[in-house]
Amino acid sequence: xxxxxxxxxxxxxxxxxxxELLRRMKxxxxxxxxxxxxGPPGSGKGTQSPIIKDEYCLCHLATGDMLxxxxxxxxxxxxxxxxxxxxxxxVSDDLVVGIIDEAIKxxxxxxxxxxxxxxxxxxxxxxxxxxxxxxxxKIDKVLNFAIDDAIxxxxxxxxWIHPLSGRTYHTKxxxxxxxxxxxxxxxxxxxxxxxxxxVLKSRLESFHRQTEPVIDxxxxxxxxxxxxxxxxPNEVTIQVQKALL
Ligand code: ADP
Ligand code: AMP
Numbered sequence: 287x288x289x290x291x292x293x294x295x296x297x298x299x300x301x302x303x304x305x306e307l308l309r310r311m312k313x314x315x316x317x318x319x320x321x322x323x324x325g326p327p328g329s330g331k332g333t334q335s336p337i338i339k340d341e342y343c344l345c346h347l348a349t350g351d352m353l354x355x356x357x358x359x360x361x362x363x364x365x366x367x368x369x370x371x372x373x374x375x376x377v378s379d380d381l382v383v384g385i386i387d388e389a390i391k392x393x394x395x396x397x398x399x400x401x402x403x404x405x406x407x408x409x410x411x412x413x414x415x416x417x418x419x420x421x422x423x424k425i426d427k428v429l430n431f432a433i434d435d436a437i438x439x440x441x442x443x444x445x446w447i448h449p450l451s452g453r454t455y456h457t458k459x460x461x462x463x464x465x466x467x468x469x470x471x472x473x474x475x476x477x478x479x480x481x482x483x484x485v486l487k488s489r490l491e492s493f494h495r496q497t498e499p500v501i502d503x504x505x506x507x508x509x510x511x512x513x514x515x516x517x518x519p520n521e522v523t524i525q526v527q528k529a530l531l
Pocket of ligand 1: 325326327328329330331332333334441442444445446454455456457459460515516517518519520522
């Protein structure tokens with residue numbers, strides 16, 4: 287069903303309205319969940335997120351997707367973020383903290399959220415916890431997509447995405463029905479500009495130096511679940527389900 291402030295309900299087909307109503311009724315019985323997905327680029331966070339989102343009626347907030355949309359739209363935020371993103375460096379903490387602060391207030395995040403690619407530094411983690419403390423909430427679980435670096439090059443260089451929805455494919459591991467075309471919308475898929483062997487090196491360096499301390503930060507709080515992210519996607523989904531019981 288179309289979403290957005292300007293939808294005229296009279297124009298929405300009854301079947302779509304009923305489906306949405308049923309979805310919301312089912313969601314009302316689900317527990318609230320505030321989750322962080324942490325792992326290096328290509329570890330499978332974006333692949334698992336839609337499954338978790340549907341199961342628990344959460345919103346999926348992927349800072350990388352949000353920043354890429356801002357770069358494509360040439361907004362002031364996008365202009366500030368582009369240079370660092372092209373090089374595989376992290377953008378400034380203030381920029382991403384601002385995006386998340388806004389986003390978690392959305393109505394779609396009412397039952398909780400999946401943070402995918404955020405927090406990526408200890409400062410971001412501390413700011414997030416401050417934000418949540420103000421709302422009287424906290425992070426329930428951090429899913430650590432643990433994987434050996436050696437596996438990531440093939441995953442990253444074979445990745446194709448549908449930019450509008452964030453749907454992810456892989457030439458070998460998750461091919462679309464028609465090469466280069468999104469299964470759902472029929473629109474073209476693209477490869478990310480930073481999904482190259484060269485830029486992956488900087489992204490992995492940032493992950494080990496700046497993001498791994500975030501795992502230690504949440505381990506001390508006792509909320510980290512370890513996943514074997516090198517396993518096939520459906521096996522990772524089962525591990526996620528067990529971690530969220
Ligand atoms: P991330 O969001 O962590 O950067 P993605 O979910 O986009 O990673 O996955 C990176 C690539 O690897 C995608 O092309 C995806 O289809 C593929 N992929 C994801 N999970 C697996 C898996 N468990 N096994 C093999 N390939 C996978
Ligand atoms: P991703 O889609 O998660 O691989 O992110 C793509 C790029 O966006 C990263 O290489 C960073 O340049 C930037 N980015 C995404 N999330 C963050 C974050 N939480 N902090 C800083 N930079 C980020």
